Amino acid sequence: MIDVTRSDLAPESLARRQSWNDDDVLLRLHADFHGKCYLCESKVQLRNLQVDHRLPRHTHPELSHDWSDLCPTCGLCNQRRPRYAEPPALLDPCAGEEVRTRLVQRLCLSSSEHRFRFSARDVDDLAATATAAELLTLHSPPHNAAKRAKAKELRDEIQRAHEALSETLMSAWRAAQCAETDDDVRAAHDKLDEARARLAPDAEFSALLSSALGDLVDAIALMINQQAAR
Amino acid sequence: MAYITRIQGTGVRNLQSLDVELPASEQQPFRHLLLTGPNGSGKSGVLEFVGNCLAACRSGKSSIDMSGGETHGNRTFMSEMSDERSSHIRLWFTDAFWKAQADDRAFVMRSPARRGQEWVPQPVRGPQELDLKTLTSGQGDTTRFLKQFLVNQRTQQAFALADGDQSTAQRLQRWFGELEQQLRTVMGDPALGFTFDRKAYTFRFESRGYAFDLDTMADGHSAVFSLLGDLLLRVQACRDALGDQTFDPTGIAVIDELETHLHLELQEQILPLLTSFFPRVQFIVATHSPAVISSVDNAVVYDLGRHEATLSRDYVGVRYGALMTEHFGISEDFDRRTEAELKELRELWANVKRSSDEQTRMQRLADELSRRSYGVAREIQLRMAMGQHGSDAA
Numbered sequence: 001m002i003d004v005t006r007s008d009l010a011p012e013s014l015a016r017r018q019s020w021n022d023d024d025v026l027l028r029l030h031a032d033f034h035g036k037c038y039l040c041e042s043k044v045q046l047r048n049l050q051v052d053h054r055l056p057r058h059t060h061p062e063l064s065h066d067w068s069d070l071c072p073t074c075g076l077c078n079q080r081r082p083r084y085a086e087p088p089a090l091l092d093p094c095a096g097e098e099v100r101t102r103l104v105q106r107l108c109l110s111s112s113e114h115r116f117r118f119s120a121r122d123v124d125d126l127a128a129t130a131t132a133a134e135l136l137t138l139h140s141p142p143h144n145a146a147k148r149a150k151a152k153e154l155r156d157e158i159q160r161a162h163e164a165l166s167e168t169l170m171s172a173w174r175a176a177q178c179a180e181t182d183d184d185v186r187a188a189h190d191k192l193d194e195a196r197a198r199l200a201p202d203a204e205f206s207a208l209l210s211s212a213l214g215d216l217v218d219a220i221a222l223m224i225n226q227q228a229a230r
Numbered sequence: 231m232a233y234i235t236r237i238q239g240t241g242v243r244n245l246q247s248l249d250v251e252l253p254a255s256e257q258q259p260f261r262h263l264l265l266t267g268p269n270g271s272g273k274s275g276v277l278e279f280v281g282n283c284l285a286a287c288r289s290g291k292s293s294i295d296m297s298g299g300e301t302h303g304n305r306t307f308m309s310e311m312s313d314e315r316s317s318h319i320r321l322w323f324t325d326a327f328w329k330a331q332a333d334d335r336a337f338v339m340r341s342p343a344r345r346g347q348e349w350v351p352q353p354v355r356g357p358q359e360l361d362l363k364t365l366t367s368g369q370g371d372t373t374r375f376l377k378q379f380l381v382n383q384r385t386q387q388a389f390a391l392a393d394g395d396q397s398t399a400q401r402l403q404r405w406f407g408e409l410e411q412q413l414r415t416v417m418g419d420p421a422l423g424f425t426f427d428r429k430a431y432t433f434r435f436e437s438r439g440y441a442f443d444l445d446t447m448a449d450g451h452s453a454v455f456s457l458l459g460d461l462l463l464r465v466q467a468c469r470d471a472l473g474d475q476t477f478d479p480t481g482i483a484v485i486d487e488l489e490t491h492l493h494l495e496l497q498e499q500i501l502p503l504l505t506s507f508f509p510r511v512q513f514i515v516a517t518h519s520p521a522v523i524s525s526v527d528n529a530v531v532y533d534l535g536r537h538e539a540t541l542s543r544d545y546v547g548v549r550y551g552a553l554m555t556e557h558f559g560i561s562e563d564f565d566r567r568t569e570a571e572l573k574e575l576r577e578l579w580a581n582v583k584r585s586s587d588e589q590t591r592m593q594r595l596a597d598e599l600s601r602r603s604y605g606v607a608r609e610i611q612l613r614m615a616m617g618q619h620g621s622d623a624a
């Protein structure tokens with residue numbers, strides 16, 4: 001799940017309270033959420049974007065046309081969001097750094113079965129726990145074969161993104177190790193910037209990858225600076 | 231119009247039971263069926279039985295529930311068939327299919343898995359009447375008459391032109407035009423020429439500077455051609471019998487291993503090609519190919535291994551790799567050895583109290599696997615290089 005800054009003013013069409021997926025809403029969601037699904041962080045084309053009510057309509061009918069309740073999802077996540085009679089409230093992707101501070105999202109190295117780990121930083125944090133459970137469901141193989149294939153595709157893409165980022169980090173580290181001249185240091189910085197671009201808000205799966213590999217970016221940056229100081 | 235809406239079977243070959251619905255609707259008078267499943271799961275057996283049952287219906291030999299019945303509020307018609315080994319199959323139809331025995335508005339086509347190999351060059355010495363109704367009523371391969379049929383069509387066109395019968399001439403010209411379009415797709419050459427050699431009474435393909443004729447096609451092309459030809463002949467048989475050259479008959483085509491001899495691109499194209507050329511034909515097909523199951527959106531995909539039905543629409547646009555592992559259950563992500571090595575590496579990393587042997591082993595695995603570009607290996611290698619010791623990604 002990502003965190004973003006939602007634009008303040010609600011799209012105009014919502015005021016008519018007739019539809020929550022007019023073009024102005026879709027365009028704004030697409031822009032505010034960096035063209036990503038807020039749950040799985042896949043890039044979604046504008047025409048495939050679906051509008052999700054974070055707090056579902058059947059429990060919060062009063063929020064049906066409320067700008068703050070609308071979030072963009074990909075088709076698969078929208079289909080796969082579990083339907084509860086009493087849905088637990090999820091974290092709000094637009095409430096500052098709530099997602100980053102309350103939720104742990106990881107690609108684990110140690111577990112061979114489930115490589116994805118989502119958990120709350122604080123076990124008593126109900127919203128974070130519910131969000132983690134939902135994200136885990138969305139990243140796990142579903143029962144239905146066709147959906148399973150699509151969910152597999154999502155996991156494959158995340159895996160590829162992880163591979164590409166670790167590749168870039170590796171070359172940044174190598175460059176930092178043997179940096180002697182100013183040019184070498186600059187080259188190492190360039191590689192590191194490349195890695196940072198993969199963790200930028202508009203990059204696919206960046207929240208997940210940040211929590212998995214973000215520490216290495218900082219460590220390599222420190223290394224380059226020490227090398228430069230010598 | 232008669233299409234299959236449900237197939238129910240028990241004891242067909244080694245298959246205990248089968249029940250698959252092909253719901254028809256206002257917009258969609260029928261759905262195709264794509265049967266998947268591992269070898270030995272009974273795909274061919276089911277198709278054979280369905281084919282036999284259809285044939286028995288047409289010849290009036292099958293026991294038939296004339297009263298019809300209802301499923302989901304729609305009137306349906308059912309036919310069933312058993313054999314001496316207590317195999318039993320029931321077919322439900324949208325319409326009274328059995329009456330079609332004398333009905334030339336519909337046809338049944340069956341194609342076994344070996345196909346295209348039976349392409350026997352037939353010398354054609356000129357136009358010669360074909361009794362298509364008889365030729366297409368049996369189970370035998372009809373493709374050997376295809377060249378004769380094409381020659382007949384072409385000479386008809388010439389005669390019509392000579393007689394001043396503009397409408398017939400134009401109709402046949404359009405027909406050849408459409409056929410040429412389809413062949414261009416099959417051969418993957420948008421500039422392909424399909425021309426009649428009126429001295430040798432044969433057809434020639436001209437593609438990328440090469441010329442070849444019907445008898446010298448590659449296996450894949452002749453496999454497509456024999457399917458296309460078989461259907462064309464059956465359509466024509468109906469037209470001849472009705473005396474209406476513009477009539478579009480409905481039909482049911484039962485095809486085993488549709489992808490036989492086809493390279494990947496053709497596997498993607500074959501079903502869209504057949505369904506667009508024969509929009510009134512329902513295809514009942516067995517396949518191993520992810521390219522086939524994700525190529526059309528109007529089909530039910532039924533897996534005989536898992537007894538699970540899915541709409542093919544849900545597979546459109548899904549990558550083959552994901553389909554191979556998730557639908558066909560074949561792991562092609564990593565080979566087995568790599569899979570085991572990655573698992574070992576992850577376990578070594580998780581175990582913080584490693585012996586020095588294990589440490590060496592971990593280092594070697596990480597180096598080796600990251601050279602082959604596996605994200606996990608690369609990350610562990612990097613973390614080790616940064617002086618980290620292991621356990622979960624910290």
Ligand SMILES: [Zn+2]
Binds near residue numbers: 037039040042074075
């Ligand atoms: Zn999503």
